[in-house]
Amino acid sequence: MTRADTPAPTPSFRSDVTVELVKHSAADTDVLWAARVSTAGEQSLEELHKDPERSKGLINFLMRDRHGSPFEHNSMTFFVSAPLFVFREFHRHRVGWSYNEESGRYRQLEPVFYVPDESRKLVQEGRPGKYVFVEGTEAQHELVGRAMTDSYRQAYETYEEMLAAGVAREVARAVLPVGLYSSMYATCNARSLMHFLGLRTQHEEARVPSFPQREIEMVAELMEAEWAKLMPLTYAAFNANGRTAP
Numbered sequence: 001m002t003r004a005d006t007p008a009p010t011p012s013f014r015s016d017v018t019v020e021l022v023k024h025s026a027a028d029t030d031v032l033w034a035a036r037v038s039t040a041g042e043q044s045l046e047e048l049h050k051d052p053e054r055s056k057g058l059i060n061f062l063m064r065d066r067h068g069s070p071f072e073h074n075s076m077t078f079f080v081s082a083p084l085f086v087f088r089e090f091h092r093h094r095v096g097w098s099y100n101e102e103s104g105r106y107r108q109l110e111p112v113f114y115v116p117d118e119s120r121k122l123v124q125e126g127r128p129g130k131y132v133f134v135e136g137t138e139a140q141h142e143l144v145g146r147a148m149t150d151s152y153r154q155a156y157e158t159y160e161e162m163l164a165a166g167v168a169r170e171v172a173r174a175v176l177p178v179g180l181y182s183s184m185y186a187t188c189n190a191r192s193l194m195h196f197l198g199l200r201t202q203h204e205e206a207r208v209p210s211f212p213q214r215e216i217e218m219v220a221e222l223m224e225a226e227w228a229k230l231m232p233l234t235y236a237a238f239n240a241n242g243r244t245a246p
């Protein structure tokens with residue numbers, strides 16, 4: 001079948017992001033083991049389960065006094081599906097993160113695009129660094145939905161037109177907008193994840209408030225929920241100490 005015979009994929013529109021924990025080796029005991037090697041040396045593995053209250057206290061002490069390296073001896077790999085503009089922000093996190101993203105050079109990009117749902121606050125009020133978001137009007141929501149879907153359809157038609165004319169995918173993709181969905185594997189450890197969460201979530205227990213874009217915060221919240229199940233003591237200590245990475 002040639003490209004000319006293949007039916008054009010129909011654009012689809014989403015308002016969500018997805019995060020799947022695909023692989024992990026991460027537990028509170030990894031932190032304790034790494035910390036206790038300082039004093040117990042090779043014996044430290046045997047000490048792990050002896051005294052749970054002491055373990056909790058040690059993790060809290062490490063977090064509070066910012067002894068960060070014991071939180072690095074673990075690994076979590078997430079599969080993330082989100083719009084390109086989220087990935088642009090995500091990839092600014094350089095330390096303790098590994099990324100692999102789908103290619104727009106080796107295969108045709110699927111026409112899946114982001115359109116915010118009614119829960120997304122549309123209007124920004126206040127000055128940069130000190131602003132709030134408020135609900136949009138019905139007319140604003142209607143405009144955003146219509147303008148985005150029209151624009152996405154047009155961009156994708158142009159992309160397809162160029163592909164059909166034999167233009168390389170890596171050239172034709174220049175017309176596609178940042179609302180296009182992409183996917184990636186992202187691997188981190190608890191320390192790098194805490195740094196990410198401190199910056200990309202808004203939380204009442206945060207010592208230093210941050211003002212992330214809602215869509216990357218949606219990704220961060222899903223990652224946080226997975227991590228909290230794997231390392232409950234570390235997670236509790238993170239919150240108790242103002243959600244700042246050690």
Ligand SMILES: Cc1cc2nc3c(=O)[nH]c(=O)nc-3n(C[C@H](O)[C@H](O)[C@H](O)COP(=O)(O)OP(=O)(O)OC[C@H]3O[C@@H](n4cnc5c(N)ncnc54)[C@H](O)[C@@H]3O)c2cc1C
Pocket residue numbers: 092093094095096195199200210211212213
């Ligand atoms: C709300 C918000 C708004 C933002 N707005 C903008 C914006 O308008 N424009 C923009 O360009 N970016 C913006 N950013 C991105 C921001 O500047 C960071 O690039 C991003 O948050 C990653 O943080 P990081 O560098 O601490 O993380 P990582 O790259 O993971 O680094 C972790 C830590 O390692 C250390 N480190 C890493 N690299 C170096 C280095 N080269 N030298 C010294 N120390 C280093 C630092 O202590 C750093 O905190 C924004 C981020 C947030 C959360």
